[in-house]
Amino acid sequence: MVNVALIGCTGSIGRQTAEVVRRHPTEFRFSALVAGSDGAGLAAMQREFSPALALLARDCAGREGELFADCDVALIATGGFAGLSYTLAAVRAGKKVALANKESLVCGGELVLREAARTGAEIVPVDSEHSALFQALSFRRDTPFKTLILTASGGPFYHCSREELARMTAQDALKHPTWNMGAKITIDSATLLNKGYEVIEAHHLYGAPYERISAVVHPESIVHSLVEFEDGTQMAQLAYPDMRLPIQLALTYPRRLPCLPSLRLTEVRALHFLPMREADFPCFTLAVEAGRAGGTLPAVLNGAGEVAVQAFLAGSISFPAIAETMKDALERIPRAAADSFEAVAEADRAGRAAANSYIYGK
Numbered sequence: 001m002v003n004v005a006l007i008g009c010t011g012s013i014g015r016q017t018a019e020v021v022r023r024h025p026t027e028f029r030f031s032a033l034v035a036g037s038d039g040a041g042l043a044a045m046q047r048e049f050s051p052a053l054a055l056l057a058r059d060c061a062g063r064e065g066e067l068f069a070d071c072d073v074a075l076i077a078t079g080g081f082a083g084l085s086y087t088l089a090a091v092r093a094g095k096k097v098a099l100a101n102k103e104s105l106v107c108g109g110e111l112v113l114r115e116a117a118r119t120g121a122e123i124v125p126v127d128s129e130h131s132a133l134f135q136a137l138s139f140r141r142d143t144p145f146k147t148l149i150l151t152a153s154g155g156p157f158y159h160c161s162r163e164e165l166a167r168m169t170a171q172d173a174l175k176h177p178t179w180n181m182g183a184k185i186t187i188d189s190a191t192l193l194n195k196g197y198e199v200i201e202a203h204h205l206y207g208a209p210y211e212r213i214s215a216v217v218h219p220e221s222i223v224h225s226l227v228e229f230e231d232g233t234q235m236a237q238l239a240y241p242d243m244r245l246p247i248q249l250a251l252t253y254p255r256r257l258p259c260l261p262s263l264r265l266t267e268v269r270a271l272h273f274l275p276m277r278e279a280d281f282p283c284f285t286l287a288v289e290a291g292r293a294g295g296t297l298p299a300v301l302n303g304a305g306e307v308a309v310q311a312f313l314a315g316s317i318s319f320p321a322i323a324e325t326m327k328d329a330l331e332r333i334p335r336a337a338a339d340s341f342e343a344v345a346e347a348d349r350a351g352r353a354a355a356n357s358y359i360y361g362k
Helices: 012-023 039-049 064-069 083-092 102-119 128-136 162-167 183-191 193-206 244-252 282-293 297-313 320-332 341-360
Strands: 002-007 028-035 053-056 073-076 096-099 123-125 147-152 213-217 223-228 234-238
Touching: 002 012, 002 064, 002 083, 002 244, 012 028, 012 039, 012 244, 028 039, 028 064, 039 053, 053 064, 064 083, 073 083, 073 244, 083 096, 083 102, 083 341, 096 102, 096 244, 102 123, 102 193, 102 297, 102 341, 123 128, 123 193, 123 244, 128 147, 128 193, 128 223, 128 234, 128 244, 147 193, 162 320, 183 193, 183 282, 183 297, 183 320, 193 213, 193 282, 193 297, 282 297, 282 320, 297 320, 297 341, 320 341
Parallel strands: 002 028, 002 073, 028 053, 073 096, 096 123, 147 213
Antiparallel strands: 147 223, 223 234
16 A cells, blocks of 8 residues: 655646546555645545545645655645645655656756755656656666657647737637646646756756757657667657556556556557747747756746746736746846755745736836
């Protein structure tokens, strides 16, 4: 029986994690549940799963030790910068961390990996793309490779012209062609920022130089990523797009349990791979450049991006202005060393302040 502490239990990943636990009740149980602000959703899950601890995020301060004391796996599924503090707490407790929160590695990758090396904590990816890489590398981070190739659906706007992009609304952007996700990550998929973040994650997870990480657009979302080896071979992981698979595998690997229907290639019929349109989707490039620069700049980028996406969802800025807001923050705020949580948190605050100033003049 695997005891799971689930942080972000009422969000998209949290709800799908609950589906995995329901399907395999003799394999998994929840030792702790944390929700952001959905008290009713938390109460319903508490009644169903009877964890030892169930808390709203506002009540978690100072109780991280309790959250992770009795778990075998800490699944960090909360969105945004807020996930970093939970990830660090779980890593410092020496736990296996199933990581669905991109910002933990985007903003605090250096910190998280340093603490994991100190405590022996294991970090297992939950993102479908990084789960695919992990599988292609035989569940090892020391497997030699030539190139990591991330796939992107392209989001709902990949074929749009620049003029069309300027007219797109939040309602348009939330219509993702293949995945059912929360609003923030769906918008990040539409801007391709999400894929830039995954490049940064791959750099930290696999120690890969940025020049050995690439990304291609794959509209069908059947190939979830590929690894190229020195002999020219490429290994790909294929499955129907469903987050329950990488969630479940993060809890059980290398053991595999029933999860998805078998992939029927004769029904899929064709798989397409297209280049990234970086000139028209500058958020991808901004993320990779911030990752290359390192230090606190990825946290600046993310802080500004969280504000910009909320402004876009509220109708306060246009779709292209998301990238413009992030670019302005990176130009205004100097790089610092990401040598403490406080330094990273300060960079996050600075990025948010710069974005608010750019958008609202305050």
